[in-house]
Amino acid sequence: GAVVSQHPSWVICKSGTSVKIECRSLDFQATTMFWYRQFPKQSLMLMATSNEGSKATYEQGVEKDKFLINHASLTLSTLTVTSAHPEDSSFYICSAIDGGQGEKLFFGSGTQLSVL
Amino acid sequence: QQQVKQSPQSLIVQKGGISIINCAYENTAFDYFPWYQQFPGKGPALLIAIRPDVSEKKEGRFTISFNKSAKQFSLHIMDSQPGDSATYFCAATATGTASKLTFGTGTRLQVTL
Numbered sequence: 034g035a036v037v038s039q040h041p042s043w044v045i046c047k048s049g050t051s052v053k054i055e056c057r058s059l060d061f062q063a064t065t066m067f068w069y070r071q072f073p074k075q076s077l078m079l080m081a082t083s084n085e086g087s088k089a090t091y092e093q094g095v096e097k098d099k100f101l102i103n104h105a106s107l108t109l110s111t112l113t114v115t116s117a118h119p120e121d122s123s124f125y126i127c128s129a130i131d132g133g134q135g136e137k138l139f140f141g142s143g144t145q146l147s148v149l
Numbered sequence: 150q151q152q153v154k155q156s157p158q159s160l161i162v163q164k165g166g167i168s169i170i171n172c173a174y175e176n177t178a179f180d181y182f183p184w185y186q187q188f189p190g191k192g193p194a195l196l197i198a199i200r201p202d203v204s205e206k207k208e209g210r211f212t213i214s215f216n217k218s219a220k221q222f223s224l225h226i227m228d229s230q231p232g233d234s235a236t237y238f239c240a241a242t243a244t245g246t247a248s249k250l251t252f253g254t255g256t257r258l259q260v261t262l
Contacts, residue, residue, distance in 0.1 A: 074255075128192075138250060140195075
């Protein structure tokens with residue numbers, strides 16, 4: 034299967050700082066990537082759809098100025114949590130569509146963000 | 150109409166038994182139904198997927214059964230093993246929506262010895 038690499042796996046930061054999470058498709062080009070948020074023992078909540086070379090599309094209720102998404106190349110999308118606060122602590126997961134495998138969606142390994 | 154309802158919330162199965170997880174959807178536009186397996190602290194991994202043109206798909210010990218008229222689909226894990234202990238999510242999407250998946254609420258499976 035296709036490989037999606039996400040980095041870092043976990044990050045601890047102070048309240049008020051910004052954190053950048055990277056999502057890379059290693060063996061395929063991804064024109065579309067997705068960012069999810071997952072709270073403990075809960076399902077995945079789609080935050081935004083990231084399209085290469087254009088602005089991300091955010092789901093209702095997700096602050097675009099808080100969660101900045103950049104998809105500058107066909108293999109890299111980044112999520113920056115700006116001015117992070119403890120309530121932003123969560124598990125963030127990216128995913129990407131491998132066009133060579135139809136509609137199959139492959140996920141990164143996730144990033145656990147803890148804001149102190 | 151976008152919901153995917155998943156049950157049970159948790160499941161305990163003995164080693165060698167059959168694990169069954171059920172999902173139901175409302176949106177008739179959905180036409181791709183994947184199942185994902187997630188271990189703690191990891192991202193979900195695609196397990197198996199089905200489209201409505203077939204009623205069953207089997208890959209190894211994993212089988213999806215699909216009932217289009219009832220708008221239900223289920224995952225069967227045969228000969229369940231302790232290594233299968235994980236959280237399982239069903240999902241659904243409509244082709245042409247860039248795989249914008251709607252996820253079920255998840256089932257925590259524990260396979261005991």
